[in-house]
Amino acid sequence: MTPALSIQGLNVAYPAYGGRSVEAVRGLDLEVGAGEIMALVGEMGCGKTTLARAIMGALKPPGRITAGSIRLGGQDLARLGEAEFRKLRGRDLAMIVPNPRSELDPMRPVGEQIAAVLRAHLGLTRKPARERALATLEAVRIPDPVRRYNAYPHELSGGMAQRVVIAIALACEPRFIISDDATSGLDVTVQAQILDLLARLVSEQRTSMLYITRDIGVAAHFCTRIAVMHRGEVVETADRDAFFSAPRHPYSATLLAAFAHSPALRARWTRPDASAEIPERGCRFALRCVRAMERCATDAPALSVLAPGHAVRCHAPIRHMAVPA
Amino acid sequence: MSAPLLAVDDLQKTFPAAGGAMVRAVNGVSFRLDAGETLALVGESGSGKTTIGRCVLGLLPITAGQITFRGHAIRGRASIREAWFRGRLQIVFQEPAEALDPRFTIGASIEEPLRALGLADRASRVEEAARRVGLSAASLDARPGELSAGTLQRAGIARAIASRPEIIVLDEPTSALDPTSRAEVVDLLQRLQAEMGTAYLFISHDLSTVHHLSDRIAVLYLGAIVEQGRGADVFGRSRHPYSLGLLQSVLLPDPGQPRGSALALQGEIPSPIDLPPGCFLASRCPFAEPRCRAERPLPLDLGGGHQVACFRQEHVLRETAVTDRFAAFQRHAERLLGQD
Incomplete structure (x- = not known):
């Protein structure tokens, strides 16, 4: 089956002092299958938002794609001009961001904002656009949609505003949705409701989603696959259950160990002399890795497939005994 | 018993809002902090x-109640x-x-x-x-x-x-x-x-x-403590529907430990300008009965400093199976990542 989104060898670079450049995304391969929710997990500055912007054709200059392809359907988004992107965004490709209020026009009723997207992309006239916008408000479980259609953003709670942003993203039933930390600003009891809602809509609309997050706990419960990103590279990707029952990359283990608040695990997976620097050569994780060998300092590992659907970028992936269920 | 380091008694704090309304941010909170x-x-x-x-x-003037630090009022x-x-x-x-x-x-x-x-x-x-x-x-x-x-x-x-x-x-x-x-x-x-x-x-x-x-x-909800006690009591033997809902919403990185759905809290937090007359959680609580909407529950001491402000706490105890999910995840992670 062809994946919904296929990224091959993607490089995104920002020029730096002295004619050099910083590769925020480097040699990145990622495939998101139809109907999949792929979690992209990584820490601050790992390049996950840069990747989202590259897919959306919204990189902040002077950042630019220097190599690779981003295939959505028959098109390579890495080579698309702004005029073509305008047709795509909102219709085939949508993004949900964390601060819903900044995404909404404060001067316009929220229902009209949804209808405007439908008129622009699907060519609907006023009345059908209104009807479909109302249906979308209902689909994101906004109580009393007829009344809320005329509400202004400031009249809605944070959770309700986030539902409206999701309604705008989903109104045209896009083929692909990117969520960039979209639930991180919400309270946990509200976050749980929004995640359930997103999962239901993705499955009903048969769309695919890249769910970018710092929270590996959300990834464990909400996604079908996971990719772990470190310093611009995907270091491990697997089906959700395979990953959480047997993570193979030392960085994945470090992330999980940090969540467990276990002194024994922290000692085992933390290097006291860890350095935040990115080495010029070799593995980008080598200076933080408790398992680093001589080879890791000189020789950058490739993302290699260890089992069907499970790939790891490491010379010495973790071996697991049979894990009891 | 020696005096606590910090004692907060029936603290209330309101802020003026537009149109002469009051935001009731803190509604009668009491706790102790020891050295x-x-x-x-x-x-x-x-x-x-x-x-x-x-x-x-001391950054905000208090509206009512008392805060004392080694007997000195704040x-x-x-x-x-x-x-x-x-x-x-x-x-x-x-x-x-x-x-x-x-x-x-x-x-x-x-x-x-x-x-x-x-x-x-x-x-x-x-x-x-x-x-x-x-x-x-x-x-x-x-x-x-x-x-x-x-x-x-x-x-x-x-x-x-x-x-x-x-x-x-x-x-x-x-x-x-x-x-x-x-x-x-x-x-x-x-x-x-x-x-x-x-x-x-x-x-x-x-x-x-x-x-x-x-x-x-x-555990605070709308400016009131709904449950307090030792960690083992509040997280391992929660009796308040809100504490349970909060705990069950936490997503730990282990898909094998499903998050609870038995106590999904519906809807969102009511406005602190327009607080309900009874229990503040009643509109979202699956256990609420008419009394909860009319009367505000006072904290009940269950022993060992474990206090719960809920009329339905015995019912909650019967209906819910509480386990310490954080401790369970720690054991799971130690099994998973402790060997190679």
């Missing part, structure tokens, strides 16, 4: 946890200027970058409150604080923009401990950090408490870190 212990205030936005922290620090900024308080109460902020002046070196930022408090031997205090949190000489000479978020939070902590306070209000100190730096900061806070005997009032919505760091926990 050298950590009490966590947990809750979602609008729970009043940050407002309580500001009242304890009622607002004027009370806290009393010489006795000098340096005894400190705060660590969520965003270390905002707490540190971008023009100052880290060393100058750590020294600045000591200067403001008129304390002597500042250089040696800065040096001691930096040594305790593990800040290098190079970091002391750097400016905030040059350092990572984790190192900045170490500096924020150094700034707080430099006056050797008895109480530190930790206002979401790890929420802006990545998991690996969060774990480092938590380790540091624990070590400092063991070394210096400082009491922490730990304000957080990160229940996993709260579980690890706190001796006692108070």
